[in-house]
Amino acid sequence: MCGIIGVAGAHDALGVLLGGLERLEYRGYDSAGVALVAPDGVLWRRRSAERATSLVHLEAALPDAPAGSTSGIGHTRWATHGAPTVANAHPHLDCTGHLALVHNGIIENHRALMAELVERGHAFTSETDSEVLVHLVEEARAAGADLAEALRTILDRVHGDFAVAVVAADQPDLLVAARRTSPLVFGHGAGVAVLASDVAAVLGTAEALHALGDDEVLALRPGRFSVTDLAGRPVAPRPLEVRYGLEAARKGGFDDFMSKEMAEQPHAVADTLLGRLDPATGATDLEELALGRDQLAGVERVVFVACGSSYHASLVGRQAVEAWAHLPAEAEVASEFRYRDAVVGPEVLVVAVSQSGESADTLHALREARRRGARAITVTNVVDSLMAREADGVLYTRAGPEIGVASTKCHLAQLAILEVLALHLARARDALSPATAGELAGALAGVPAAIEQALGRAAQVAAVADRFGGAEHFYFLGRRAGLPLAMEGALKLKELAYVRAEAYPAGEMKHGPIALIEPGSVVVAMATRGPLWDKVAANIAEMRARGATIVAVCDDGDEETAAIADAVLEVPPLPELLVPLAAAVPLQRFAYEVARRRGHDVDRPRNLAKVVTVE
Ligand code: F6R
Numbered sequence: 001m002c003g004i005i006g007v008a009g010a011h012d013a014l015g016v017l018l019g020g021l022e023r024l025e026y027r028g029y030d031s032a033g034v035a036l037v038a039p040d041g042v043l044w045r046r047r048s049a050e051r052a053t054s055l056v057h058l059e060a061a062l063p064d065a066p067a068g069s070t071s072g073i074g075h076t077r078w079a080t081h082g083a084p085t086v087a088n089a090h091p092h093l094d095c096t097g098h099l100a101l102v103h104n105g106i107i108e109n110h111r112a113l114m115a116e117l118v119e120r121g122h123a124f125t126s127e128t129d130s131e132v133l134v135h136l137v138e139e140a141r142a143a144g145a146d147l148a149e150a151l152r153t154i155l156d157r158v159h160g161d162f163a164v165a166v167v168a169a170d171q172p173d174l175l176v177a178a179r180r181t182s183p184l185v186f187g188h189g190a191g192v193a194v195l196a197s198d199v200a201a202v203l204g205t206a207e208a209l210h211a212l213g214d215d216e217v218l219a220l221r222p223g224r225f226s227v228t229d230l231a232g233r234p235v236a237p238r239p240l241e242v243r244y245g246l247e248a249a250r251k252g253g254f255d256d257f258m259s260k261e262m263a264e265q266p267h268a269v270a271d272t273l274l275g276r277l278d279p280a281t282g283a284t285d286l287e288e289l290a291l292g293r294d295q296l297a298g299v300e301r302v303v304f305v306a307c308g309s310s311y312h313a314s315l316v317g318r319q320a321v322e323a324w325a326h327l328p329a330e331a332e333v334a335s336e337f338r339y340r341d342a343v344v345g346p347e348v349l350v351v352a353v354s355q356s357g358e359s360a361d362t363l364h365a366l367r368e369a370r371r372r373g374a375r376a377i378t379v380t381n382v383v384d385s386l387m388a389r390e391a392d393g394v395l396y397t398r399a400g401p402e403i404g405v406a407s408t409k410c411h412l413a414q415l416a417i418l419e420v421l422a423l424h425l426a427r428a429r430d431a432l433s434p435a436t437a438g439e440l441a442g443a444l445a446g447v448p449a450a451i452e453q454a455l456g457r458a459a460q461v462a463a464v465a466d467r468f469g470g471a472e473h474f475y476f477l478g479r480r481a482g483l484p485l486a487m488e489g490a491l492k493l494k495e496l497a498y499v500r501a502e503a504y505p506a507g508e509m510k511h512g513p514i515a516l517i518e519p520g521s522v523v524v525a526m527a528t529r530g531p532l533w534d535k536v537a538a539n540i541a542e543m544r545a546r547g548a549t550i551v552a553v554c555d556d557g558d559e560e561t562a563a564i565a566d567a568v569l570e571v572p573p574l575p576e577l578l579v580p581l582a583a584a585v586p587l588q589r590f591a592y593e594v595a596r597r598r599g600h601d602v603d604r605p606r607n608l609a610k611v612v613t614v615e
Contacts, residue, residue: 001078001609002090002104003027004184004197006165006175007205008071009222013037014062016194017074020201021055023249026257026403027198028609029076030084032058035091035100037172038066043100047089071172073165075102078609081110082127092131094138095122098169101137103130104197105161105182105613113157133164141168147176148219152230155180155215161613163197175220177212181386182613183358184212185240186220193220199382200401204246210237211384240384248400258404258496258602262588263455266448268399268409269416269581276420279445282437284424289377289393291349296428299349303342303374304331305365306353307612309407309491310414314353315484317418320577324432324440325425334365335615344374352378353418355402355410356611357385364615366390379417381410395421404603405610406495408588411488412451415581419444443574447581450572454585457570461586464551464567465593471522474499475513475548476587477506479536482526485553485580489524489587495605496595506539519547524569524590527552527561528583530576540564553583 003024007016017034032055033047044066050057055076075090082088091100107113110129113136118124122135133154140150147168161181168174177184177195186195187206194202195218199209212218212227216235219226227235254260276285302321304314314331321329332342334352338361344350350369354362357380366387370376378391381399388394397413423440426432432440474493478486483505490503504513506525517523523543527536540550541564552565555573562568569586571579595602 003076006073006195008193010192013069013072023200031077031089033089034074036069036072039068043169081129088126094134101134101166104163108160152217177218200249209240244400261409265409266452268413270448271398272413272416279442282441300347302329304351305334305337309411310353312484312488313414320422326431335361337365348374350374350376357382357387450582453572454582461589469594474501475523476503478526479532492591496591517546521548523548524551
């Protein structure tokens with residue numbers, strides 16, 4: 001969703017801002033803008049709201065940018081309050097045109113603040129909630145406060161979530177920023193100071209990064225900075241460990257980020273497993289969880305909360321916890337959990353699963369669970385993200401930045417860490433024999449190689465996409481671990497190819513949805529070998545008898561399955577609960593191929609944002 005970048009002390013401030021905005025694009029946005037502090041002490045601003053191509057249009061509007069500007073701020077906006085128009089795009093200016101401000105988040109009491117400000121003579125030029133902030137800073141400055149002080153003094157009056165950055169025309173090398181809930185990082189590179197809402201935006205510009213904390217105010221200049229709390233007391237900022245470099249946020253020769261990220265999946269899973277699993281003994285090491293063996297042994301129930309692909313990973317995690325740790329487990333869509341009277345207390349371990357660590361639905365579910373007394377951990381790919389900070393413990397997936405909107409490598413890394421967590425719980429409770437734990441750990445250690453093999457079947461997937469990709473309706477069917485896998489395959493097809501794809505438990509079709517099956521329906525059946533293969537085969541027969549075309553996801557060389565299907569997507573055999581780790585690969589690829597054939601942008605599907613910070 002929205003993104004912020006700011007720079008001070010650069011030879012080419014505009015270049016740094018545009019480079020940062022480009023790397024914020026993946027979050028999803030509908031308008032963009034920049035403001036530069038020109039050497040003559042005037043603020044120069046350009047904004048664009050051309051749908052989906054704002055950045056290109058913004059760049060086209062920039063030839064008259066003032067030369068020699070060393071500082072400025074930029075923003076990508078995903079509209080909430082007010083339509084995606086130029087007037088609503090950030091940066092916003094105060095009445096004097098001397099201050100420019102960018103904001104991520106939502107100011108809940110903006111109407112009341114705006115009414116007051118209008119009464120005091122301020123003129124508003126947008127419909128956004130954000131604009132009140134710049135007028136409040138303007139007033140505080142007029143009352144004699146310096147820029148940082150001005151921002152500090154207004155924050156008590158502001159309700160909501162925000163990351164905000166301000167520049168003033170008369171202080172060319174100063175960036176001032178603050179945050180509450182919405183993330184903000186900052187750092188220094190060669191002679192420059194940068195800040196951003198997302199690490200990816202400042203990769204390659206800053207060498208060491210720090211994270212700003214809630215209700216902290218930053219005054220940032222080239223070579224120095226100060227951070228204070230709202231009372232003006234100095235605060236030591238937290239250094240941020242970034243495990244990847246600029247290359248990780250570039251396409252690196254691939255046509256699109258999605259291809260690159262699918263290709264990175266063996267590494268994402270191997271890195272996520274590294275040091276956490278001993279394939280020889282089945283021993284697990286999740287020290288970072290900050291929950292000891294005794295605490296884990298006392299857990300009576302596990303509840304996963306997540307959205308989208310993270311929810312599908314959670315459904316597999318739930319099955320692994322039940323099967324291996326013999327603990328009652330549930331997985332629930334976070335937006336539903338939050339508003340249900342969920343019965344969770346200290347005996348429950350809540351696992352919030354979120355690639356971004358920022359999804360509002362999952363964040364609020366996590367908070368609600370903790371409010372009810374549950375112990376809560378977060379599984380996320382983003383170091384120091386909101387959910388990482390708010391949980392009692394955190395398990396990081398180590399997939400590197402995922403830029404494509406549709407989750408691929410992060411989804412597989414989530415599956416891997418959730419299976420390790422299930423194994424860890426099983427060992428803490430002595431629920432598995434050392435031999436079984438060792439076998440599972442050995443199989444998990446072999447998953448990166450299995451993913452590599454699955455990636456090698458791209459030609460087979462492309463051929464299936466050629467034959468059946470034109471269909472208008474798809475049904476993805478599975479049982480047990482095959483069901484979340486089917487759900488993930490259907491979601492990928494919906495979000496990338498904009499095709500109706502329904503995921504259903506294979507055994508449930510006969511209770512109603514089978515009425516929809518007719519010649520031309522394409523059924524993608526999860527038919528790898530496992531205890532339920534016979535049942536799935538029977539369900540396939542039921543669909544075939546009604547004219548459906550069957551695409552079966554099956555084990556390599558499984559001729560019996562091939563004989564009951566029209567086409568197969570083959571994957572290396574794995575133990576049943578590990579199958580989604582490899583079998584998601586052809587389903588991702590299938591959605592990718594169908595989307596490309598239909599001419600869609602696979603990295604930025606319509607209507608979607610990578611980071612969903614609204615409910
Ligand atoms: C689908 C996808 C989304 C996300 C969902 C949750 O490809 O990426 O369904 O999984 O929006 O996002 P996170 O995991 O960041 O909480």
